Amino acid sequence: MPTTIKERVVIASASGAWLTTEDGHRLLDLPAGLWYANIGHGRERIAQAAAKQMTTLETYHLFGIHANRPAIDLAERLRGLVPVADASFILTSGGSDSVEVACKLARRYWQQVGRTRKTVVLSRTGGYHGLHGFGTSIAGLDFNRAGYGTESLIPETARIPLADLAATRTLIERIGPGNVAALVAEPVVGTGGVHPPPDGYLTGLQALCQEFDILLVADEVITGFGRTGEWFASHRWGIEPDLITMAKGITSGYAPLGAVAVSGRVSEPFMSGDDAPIFRQGITYSGHATACAVAMENLDVLEEEDLVARVRALEPVLATAFGSLAESPLVHEVRAIGLMAGVQLLPDVPADEVIRGCRERGVLTRLLAGNALHVCPPFVITPDEIRFAADVIAAALDAVAERTAA
Numbered sequence: 001m002p003t004t005i006k007e008r009v010v011i012a013s014a015s016g017a018w019l020t021t022e023d024g025h026r027l028l029d030l031p032a033g034l035w036y037a038n039i040g041h042g043r044e045r046i047a048q049a050a051a052k053q054m055t056t057l058e059t060y061h062l063f064g065i066h067a068n069r070p071a072i073d074l075a076e077r078l079r080g081l082v083p084v085a086d087a088s089f090i091l092t093s094g095g096s097d098s099v100e101v102a103c104k105l106a107r108r109y110w111q112q113v114g115r116t117r118k119t120v121v122l123s124r125t126g127g128y129h130g131l132h133g134f135g136t137s138i139a140g141l142d143f144n145r146a147g148y149g150t151e152s153l154i155p156e157t158a159r160i161p162l163a164d165l166a167a168t169r170t171l172i173e174r175i176g177p178g179n180v181a182a183l184v185a186e187p188v189v190g191t192g193g194v195h196p197p198p199d200g201y202l203t204g205l206q207a208l209c210q211e212f213d214i215l216l217v218a219d220e221v222i223t224g225f226g227r228t229g230e231w232f233a234s235h236r237w238g239i240e241p242d243l244i245t246m247a248k249g250i251t252s253g254y255a256p257l258g259a260v261a262v263s264g265r266v267s268e269p270f271m272s273g274d275d276a277p278i279f280r281q282g283i284t285y286s287g288h289a290t291a292c293a294v295a296m297e298n299l300d301v302l303e304e305e306d307l308v309a310r311v312r313a314l315e316p317v318l319a320t321a322f323g324s325l326a327e328s329p330l331v332h333e334v335r336a337i338g339l340m341a342g343v344q345l346l347p348d349v350p351a352d353e354v355i356r357g358c359r360e361r362g363v364l365t366r367l368l369a370g371n372a373l374h375v376c377p378p379f380v381i382t383p384d385e386i387r388f389a390a391d392v393i394a395a396a397l398d399a400v401a402e403r404t405a406a
């Protein structure tokens with residue numbers, strides 16, 4: 001007899017790629033929480049690193065001349081990992097914070113260098129950038145932008161198409177490149193349904209930004225720290241953004257933390273001597289010492305266990321296993337890249353029923369925009385577990401197909 005699972009899924013504990021609910025069901029964590037549990041759940045050494053830091057110094061803020069050692073060490077280490085020229089870092093408490101900071105800094109930069117009309121922030125249709133003021137305003141998912149009385153909370157924004165360089169050029173020319181501050185793009189659109197970039201798209205976007213002197217912000221909140229098989233998706237697709245936003249995988253979810261990598265070009269006006277202007281940005285928990293110690297330990301795990309290479313090795317396993325789901329009459333298409341995929345169901349397929357069917361068979365997934373199932377497992381998942389997850393989704397789809405045909 002199939003087990004009935006209550007509608008509210010309360011997760012009580014977790015280990016590796018597996019979750020256990022409060023009522024004792026084991027579920028494979030296909031979305032890795034919300035795209036964050038990259039090194040897997042239940043790592044004792046991360047808890048120990050946090051305890052060690054907390055009992056030494058829980059945190060000390062970074063305002064004015066103050067600092068703490070884990071924050072300094074983390075920034076130094078990130079500098080060696082990001083494809084950003086002469087990078088410095090602003091540490092935050094998460095992805096929405098990072099987007100907020102990056103957009104403010106982009107606008108502030110142009111004011112500072114005297115190009116005061118450059119205020120518009122562009123973003124991709126289908127993109128998701130968190131839900132703070134700027135993230136809401138540049139949302140490429142219209143429902144996240146709507147309902148605040150104006151087209152956008154912050155008026156100086158516009159959406160480019162998901163992946164059409166010619167139309168993007170036309171739009172920039174219509175707005176006037178002299179009015180555009182920045183273009184924010186997820187290299188792989190995540191929440192919008194997992195859309196990998198077409199060949200040449202990201203380098204083409206970078207070339208447009210260079211031609212029109214627009215700052216390119218890569219939102220790598222999902223793709224950072226190995227998700228596409230390179231440390232950053234910007235490495236994989238050969239771009240060097242002016243700013244990179246990151247969060248999630250920076251701690252694999254063991255503590256709330258985010259960061260913005262800022263290129264030397266953008267930081268320079270604010271760092272040129274004692275009377276340099278201040279970029280007025282600082283939040284209490286920027287560079288929280290315990291969160292930074294957790295991030296350092298998380299990076300140790302990624303390096304010691306060679307987990308980014310593991311993602312590269314698992315990419316074809318995931319693509320094959322989930323690709324075969326496209327044969328289901330309920331599936332529109334499957335898009336996969338690195339260790340992430342979107343299984344897009346036809347618009348009239350009751351996704352809730354499919355998701356419940358997956359849970360009843362031992363796999364947790366959830367819905368992304370466009371009726372797509374969320375696939376983005378922890379890097380420690382095994383090939384057999386990947387195939388198990390795909391088989392479970394196939395069985396859940398078959399059950400729904402049978403019921404709806406009856």
Ligand code: PMP
Nearest residue numbers: 094095096128129130219221222
């Ligand atoms: N940017 C991207 C690309 C994201 O996927 C997310 C979160 N899903 C955010 C920003 C916002 O991050 P947070 O929820 O940590 O604020």
